[in-house]
Amino acid sequence: MAGTDERGSTRSLVLRAIRAGGTVSRTELADATGLAGASITRIVRGLIDEGLVTEVGLAESRGGTPRRLLELDPAARYAAGVHLDRHGSHIVLTDLAGRVVARDDGAGFGPSPMETLVSLAERIADLVDSVGVPPERILGIGLGSYGPQDRRTRRIRSGYVDAEWQGTDVCGVLEHLTGLPVALENDALAVAVGELWSGGMPPTATYAVVYLAGGIGGGVVVGGRAYRGSSSNGVELGHITIDHAGALCTCGNRGCLDNIAGPHAVVERAIADTDLGERLGLTGTEASIATDFRLITDAAADGNRIAHELIEHSARAIATGAVTLANLFDLDSVVLAGPGYGRMLPVYRDAVADALDRSFFARALHVVTATASTSTTEAVAFGAAASVLESAFGPDDAADALVPFPRHRPITRPAYQELT
Amino acid sequence: MAGTDERGSTRSLVLRAIRAGGTVSRTELADATGLAGASITRIVRGLIDEGLVTEVGLAESRGGTPRRLLELDPAARYAAGVHLDRHGSHIVLTDLAGRVVARDDGAGFGPSPMETLVSLAERIADLVDSVGVPPERILGIGLGSYGPQDRRTRRIRSGYVDAEWQGTDVCGVLEHLTGLPVALENDALAVAVGELWSGGMPPTATYAVVYLAGGIGGGVVVGGRAYRGSSSNGVELGHITIDHAGALCTCGNRGCLDNIAGPHAVVERAIADTDLGERLGLTGTEASIATDFRLITDAAADGNRIAHELIEHSARAIATGAVTLANLFDLDSVVLAGPGYGRMLPVYRDAVADALDRSFFARALHVVTATASTSTTEAVAFGAAASVLESAFGPDDAADALVPFPRHRPITRPAYQELT
Incomplete structure (x- = not known):
């Protein structure tokens, strides 16, 4: 566990530094993170093996050997974000750089939770198909909606939804339908997390x-x-x-x-x-x-x-x-x-x-x-997707245990299920 | 840096588990922390070497070899806490178990910061002498007072104190006078931290x-x-x-x-x-x-x-x-x-x-x-001392960087200076 924590937190640190830097050398990463050169080399090798980071060329160097430059591969991973409220729903698909690559708007909470969730799952599937993203690159789905929420039983407990909705494990159902992990997020907190990935707010x-x-x-x-x-x-x-x-x-x-x-x-x-x-x-x-x-x-x-x-x-x-x-x-x-x-x-x-x-x-x-904020009407959906990215690549945080994503998930995701 | 963080955080985890458990075996520590047995063995050996933890006997064991039991040595380290306000001051000295071993009450903010701080330093010195605690076992001094406070320049910025006080580096002066590191803490936050060490509140x-x-x-x-x-x-x-x-x-x-x-x-x-x-x-x-x-x-x-x-x-x-x-x-x-x-x-x-x-x-x-709370009129002083213990033995926290204690301080402190 200690080893995992240590690897996880330094890996996140390096990933965040690469994201912040845009195009960076290993030396710059060492300066930015305070990690030793040997640690940087080891972590970067792992990130390249995972396909998250690519080498993109050489930088001039005064005297020494030219430094190889690194960039995040934005297409290495994606996240889906859903904003579900009484009056409608927004779905976005973002890449690892926090860019929206696809979006869809539709109906909100319907009288039947199952019908609404099947419809959301179909729309997510269509969105993924439409942009040709390999399903195994999708980290998961963030579902932004009203508070209060029960993140343990994964139910929306707001008075804005009826008893049937309050009794539904929305994450479980959506996971079953899509084959992807799903996390519930408070709408306003999703928007706040979104600011970290939209470039609105610096990482700390x-x-x-x-x-x-x-x-x-x-x-x-x-x-x-x-x-x-x-x-x-x-x-x-x-x-x-x-x-x-x-x-x-x-x-x-x-x-x-x-x-x-x-x-x-x-x-x-x-x-x-x-x-x-x-x-x-x-x-x-x-x-x-x-x-x-x-x-x-x-x-x-x-x-x-x-x-x-x-x-x-x-x-x-x-x-x-x-x-x-x-x-x-x-x-x-x-x-x-x-x-x-x-x-x-x-x-x-x-x-x-x-x-x-x-x-x-x-x-x-x-x-x-x-x-x-420069965010738009899809701010909650974007933020919900950002919560997924944050949970996979953000700083370690005890509270993240609430999010049903393994912190250091295997690269191969469960295959995206055909909807029946 | 990564290595230090990893050591520090697992070391804190084990120390907190020993404190919470009272008398515990290495097996119980492994269960309580989720750390591997080998890590527990290594960390405990370090804590024993530092004098923080002692072996206190053997426990019955079903079938296997008897388990050696561990306890925190309350006398291994001490912390001083000061509560300074307009109407008076309290000073306490606590051991590592969070017990008050000595206390003193006196005057509050005086017109001359230097006179007040010299008086505080003298009272702290007297308190330490009175109980015969070796000065090198004192981790530092927590100084609880009004907010707002500037923890970077280490000044009390409250309107309750005058311009001369607001311009005084109270921590620096007290450090110079006592030879001990000093940290400024908001009075109410000190009380909150104190609840963790008084047994009022569980560690998480x-x-x-x-x-x-x-x-x-x-x-x-x-x-x-x-x-x-x-x-x-x-x-x-x-x-x-x-x-x-x-x-x-x-x-x-x-x-x-x-x-x-x-x-x-x-x-x-x-x-x-x-x-x-x-x-x-x-x-x-x-x-x-x-x-x-x-x-x-x-x-x-x-x-x-x-x-x-x-x-x-x-x-x-x-x-x-x-x-x-x-x-x-x-x-x-x-x-x-x-x-x-x-x-x-x-x-x-x-x-x-x-x-x-x-x-x-x-x-x-x-x-x-x-x-x-069961706390008394010395709650702020106790909490300020608890902040010192927390900063040395509590969970890692980015905000702790504000506290001028090295997280993993050498055992030997600067000698307690004679006051001139």
Whole structure:
């Protein structure tokens, strides 16, 4: 075990250094990792044997022999990511460089878990076929969805899904259907991990993602590692109290951030307190929340004063939540991601930046920046795929034991099963 | 480097297993750690050579040869812990088993950093002399105090200390005076780490300490490791917003937990809104806050209805903060520690327990318990000493790099300097 750990962690270190460096020599790797030259030579030989790394030419060298240059082979491995929610699903296939090589959108949670999962499996199979990736190069499938999640029994335990869904081992079923290992991931944490593979965040960054979609979610990465706490159900940012005398939330808490700043709250306020409901044709139904909220952010971006005030109120409350995250997790940055921000992303970002500048507790020691993610509507699917890559090639982490991928998996994967 | 890491982490693993087991055989160690028998043999031999572990006899064995039993030698190493605040200081000396072998109380931050630090160094020297511990067995000094702290320049950056203190390298000065390495630690985080060494918490627990003294502080331990975030300035629990429309705090935030539930807030309310100020003789001055607050908790415990209501209000607000901690860090328990709770500790604990039962977001997956620490007024000093032990014998952690102790320090320490 000790040997495995040691090999695993230095192997990850070297792989990450190669990924970060793009094209690097063994000497540069030794400098970047602090490992001895002999260790680098041995580890790189193993990575070349596994097909993960290739030699791509020679670099000039002052005096000595020319140095052979190394690169990650992006086509050596792939990962699939699925984002499944009530309103739809996204699937992406990424290569080892974290590039999306194929994508597909479709239906969300259906009434029958089995039908939905068979459909997802078929779409994944089609996607893999469409790009001609050898199935044995696919590391696995990341499945991003709502929290809370039970990563041991591999069930989604959110109130957003019904009892039949809550009772389904979604990973087990999908594994059976596809022949690939499947890991469940919180949607917002997936987005946070995705930032490590999209180039949005450097490999040892400490930051939170504030994810705005149908609600407000959070994901924290500390020193390049996903923060998982006890059961990978942390950073429920939408359900922290920012008004202790506020209304009771279905979660049991009072004055939750989501009930003050989330899309539901903003749409309800627009309909109840203003004439925006009629003017924008808001319906306020569960199914139309995303559309309704988008109409409000669009109206605000187009100069509607009332819509702008509603969004500013939401942005100030989210900024309050961001400061809480920064003061508790001691972050270096807060990243805003998710489709909810829409065209008002700059307003939210400025509100968060202002609040962090003004009230981050340890601001005498370091700043906390607020940035807007460049991620798209497929951010959760991409992040779920990134979680697979991270679990195979990221830093060692005790919490990774939760992920059903062997850390140092054999190269040959179970053959991709024909779906019956 | 890889070799050192591997040795270090398996060595820590074995040391922790011996500490947890009390008296253990090599076979039990192999079972407990998952390490191969040969590795256990090699590591144990090293620990015996270093004097950390001793063989203490033979155990019965079914069939095979009797197994030799191992124990940690508590007297093999010691750590000093200092708690320095405005109102006083505590010093403790602990052995490797985490037992306090000597203690001393004295003055707090004085106007001259140099005078205060010389006095601390003298008291530490006296304490070491008094118990006859060979100075070379003292691993170092943990200095617990207010956050924020700059662990790189090793300065206390809290507004509670003046510019001269903020500009003083307290660790460097104390190192010079004592000849021992010194590490700065946040008071509340020290208390949290202390729970790992007092037997309050098992070695891989995930929990937060809510520390109540002059204000409200927090410390989080995840899987047995201190949570440090970017700069070890996290979990500023007193400065999260629980009333986003509340009063502006000196920290820049609005409606901070400390301004609603902390001793200052309760004492101010008692004087302004009730007749308790006169009846209990509260003065409300900065220097008397601890005494004033103690008078209120005592009155509440003695059945004074108004005092009880004030404390219940404070307890409910702290419970709100505890739920935020649990929902963000995904904790298994919340531990209440610190002198502030006084005789009302059960009321605070019940309020926190009720709130966690009712509103922890992932309560369908696991409970979050609320417990009262058995720690005393020297909890920060003890925890600061525990941080030293943890830094030398705890799990490997990237954040430990912040602590100026070599992870695998030579046995022979610099000789304990005579103070001039």
